[in-house]
Amino acid sequence: MKNKNVWVAVGVVIIAVAGFLVFQNQKKSEESTPKKLDDVTIGYSALRISLPILVAQDKGYFAEQGLNVKLERFDTAQPLMQSLIAGSIQIGGYTALPITYTAMLRGKTDLYFVTSMLEDQNHRISSLIIPKDSPSTFNYSDLKGKKIGILPTVAYKVWLEELLKNKGVDLKSVEITQLDPAMQANALQSGQVNALFTNDPVATTVIQKGVGKLLSNEVEIPKIFGEPFIFGSLNIRKDFADANPIIAKKVIVALDKAVEYINSNPAEANQVLKNYLSEAQKPFVDFYPNALYQKSTEADPKIFQQIADKSTQLGIIDGALNVENLVISSESLSK
Numbered sequence: 001m002k003n004k005n006v007w008v009a010v011g012v013v014i015i016a017v018a019g020f021l022v023f024q025n026q027k028k029s030e031e032s033t034p035k036k037l038d039d040v041t042i043g044y045s046a047l048r049i050s051l052p053i054l055v056a057q058d059k060g061y062f063a064e065q066g067l068n069v070k071l072e073r074f075d076t077a078q079p080l081m082q083s084l085i086a087g088s089i090q091i092g093g094y095t096a097l098p099i100t101y102t103a104m105l106r107g108k109t110d111l112y113f114v115t116s117m118l119e120d121q122n123h124r125i126s127s128l129i130i131p132k133d134s135p136s137t138f139n140y141s142d143l144k145g146k147k148i149g150i151l152p153t154v155a156y157k158v159w160l161e162e163l164l165k166n167k168g169v170d171l172k173s174v175e176i177t178q179l180d181p182a183m184q185a186n187a188l189q190s191g192q193v194n195a196l197f198t199n200d201p202v203a204t205t206v207i208q209k210g211v212g213k214l215l216s217n218e219v220e221i222p223k224i225f226g227e228p229f230i231f232g233s234l235n236i237r238k239d240f241a242d243a244n245p246i247i248a249k250k251v252i253v254a255l256d257k258a259v260e261y262i263n264s265n266p267a268e269a270n271q272v273l274k275n276y277l278s279e280a281q282k283p284f285v286d287f288y289p290n291a292l293y294q295k296s297t298e299a300d301p302k303i304f305q306q307i308a309d310k311s312t313q314l315g316i317i318d319g320a321l322n323v324e325n326l327v328i329s330s331e332s333l334s335k
Helices: 002-032 048-058 077-086 097-107 154-166 181-190 202-208 220-225 238-243 245-264 266-275 282-287 301-313 330-334
Strands: 038-045 067-074 091-096 111-119 126-131 147-150 175-178 195-199 212-214 229-237 292-294
Touching: 038 048, 038 077, 038 245, 048 067, 048 091, 048 229, 048 245, 048 266, 067 077, 067 245, 077 091, 077 097, 077 229, 091 097, 097 111, 097 154, 097 229, 097 301, 111 238, 111 245, 126 154, 126 181, 126 202, 126 220, 147 154, 147 181, 154 175, 154 195, 154 220, 181 195, 181 202, 195 202, 202 212, 202 282, 220 229, 229 238, 229 245, 229 301, 238 245, 245 266, 245 292, 245 330, 266 282
Parallel strands: 038 067, 038 091, 147 175, 147 195
Antiparallel strands: 091 229, 111 229, 111 292, 126 195, 126 212
């Protein structure tokens, strides 16, 4: 009987050891097997305003959240927003608010607003540029009778019109023409246009190459619309985020981390742009103005609504738009 008990005990030990070894092997296998990442496509405009997306990708912030992000490039924000409204992409930015508001109204589509880019006197985004050889006395009134090239977006058209009216320039006395960013420098240099209203990478490239200069050192648009001025935001389709809240939250968390990095390390953050610009534009990245963004938790929904209401009053957008409940953060999405 005693021998039988011994063998039973030995059997129990063997089974326990075998079970432990199996468990350990399974654990090692799980640890060595890469976790499946969530595939996400994010559209970005090939402009400096898209910096948080690019930083989050290059610094690995998306990957840290378990996202496998594919970036889809657009020359400007206008076609990006059209794709977002059409549903061919679910997430995209950064897009100027007039573009977003107009698209939402016309497409009858709700978009969430996530993080925002700010413009003030220390953080220029938009530049009104005149030829380098213009006289030092050249001012806004001298734009009368001139042709001004702008980024092909509704935002730059309405902002320029408000700027000109603010400076006492009759809109009927100027010609505003939309120009692809790739054509803007040559258009100014050749005299095809007499001024440019644009942003980076074109603005700094034109100035550093000696083709043009700022009409004024004042950062004009915040002076007119209020400072700091909310230039634009990243957007997520509401239907997508509501159906995929975990993925949407991961995207927001990664972007918030990118915003923290940019605001703390503006010069270093700008260097990321070199991976996304043409060879001709890369040498001028060091001269880009510092960028300023708000994290999703810092954005004030009431201000977004005030801008929408003001845009309706000014005729920038075609009707009333309720956006206050569409400004979200990783925290609000969790509720």
